[in-house]
Amino acid sequence: MKLTLILDGGMGRELARNGAPFRQPEWSALALIEGPEFVRKAHDAFIAAGTDVITTNSYAVVPFHLGEERFRRDGKMLADRAGRIARKAASAAPRKVKVAGSLPPLFGSYRPDLFRAKEAASIASVLIEGLAPHVDFWLAETQGSIAEAKSLHDALAGDARPLWVSFTLEDGEGAASAPRLRSQEPVADAVRAALGWKVEALLFNCSQPEVMASALDAARKAAGGAALTLGVYANAFPPQDENAEANVGLSPIRADLDPPNYLTFAKNWLGHGAGIVGGCCGIGPEHIKAIRAAVDAR
Numbered sequence: 001m002k003l004t005l006i007l008d009g010g011m012g013r014e015l016a017r018n019g020a021p022f023r024q025p026e027w028s029a030l031a032l033i034e035g036p037e038f039v040r041k042a043h044d045a046f047i048a049a050g051t052d053v054i055t056t057n058s059y060a061v062v063p064f065h066l067g068e069e070r071f072r073r074d075g076k077m078l079a080d081r082a083g084r085i086a087r088k089a090a091s092a093a094p095r096k097v098k099v100a101g102s103l104p105p106l107f108g109s110y111r112p113d114l115f116r117a118k119e120a121a122s123i124a125s126v127l128i129e130g131l132a133p134h135v136d137f138w139l140a141e142t143q144g145s146i147a148e149a150k151s152l153h154d155a156l157a158g159d160a161r162p163l164w165v166s167f168t169l170e171d172g173e174g175a176a177s178a179p180r181l182r183s184q185e186p187v188a189d190a191v192r193a194a195l196g197w198k199v200e201a202l203l204f205n206c207s208q209p210e211v212m213a214s215a216l217d218a219a220r221k222a223a224g225g226a227a228l229t230l231g232v233y234a235n236a237f238p239p240q241d242e243n244a245e246a247n248v249g250l251s252p253i254r255a256d257l258d259p260p261n262y263l264t265f266a267k268n269w270l271g272h273g274a275g276i277v278g279g280c281c282g283i284g285p286e287h288i289k290a291i292r293a294a295v296d297a298r
Contacts, residue, residue, distance in 0.1 A: 006050060007288075009288050013253070025066075039082070040089055053098045055100045058101070062107075075127070083133065103138060110142075138152075138163045165202055190202070206235050216232065220273050230276070236282030257283075262283060
């Protein structure tokens, strides 16, 4: 039977519900600054739930959240802190847990139109330098376009650790029947790009669960016989339209995506070829615990 890897869930919402320092625009980075113990607590909760991978809390360590001046001053230090906290949590786990170094969209989530190629390398290099001593592999996540993802792939040139790339999908009203990235690029084009970059895994995240199975099908078809692990970690948000401005406030959480219902989706993704499953925004340790139990029972 194919091995299934289980990712953790959404860090930001877990921090907020546990009382961590949390406000806009710093979002999840504020806990790194004012309450790093809350970050460790969140990692420990996902480990206890059964995750195989924890992701560094570096998603908001970018100028978009911190501001240009604070990022120049503190960006590397905060990325290093995020990596250290995750590594300590993984090392204390009762089983092997890997650390994924989160490399986020550098200019805001869901807005590939805001991507600035000339500035990407300098921002990414700060994150990579801070995280590098602590991570087992890299996770370029919530990428809205092929160009965004390529900038992170290029920034990692010379780093021998595996790279996973995760794209966010169009999921708003009027979304095309064929799965597309938020940039409107077809999933098949993203797969071909990822194969050219020799990534270890291609995933889809931070989109509604309903759009993930068709994306997996399109990815499997585009990959042909290539050895490419596919994965999914969806969010619990309502649809995010193309003009959404990420993290101006806490998005509502869908009441219908409790652990049993989210597990139904996860089982479906496994049936469509996913080898990696987990959760994104709004998906907590209780969801990951349900997935762990189901995978162990297979």
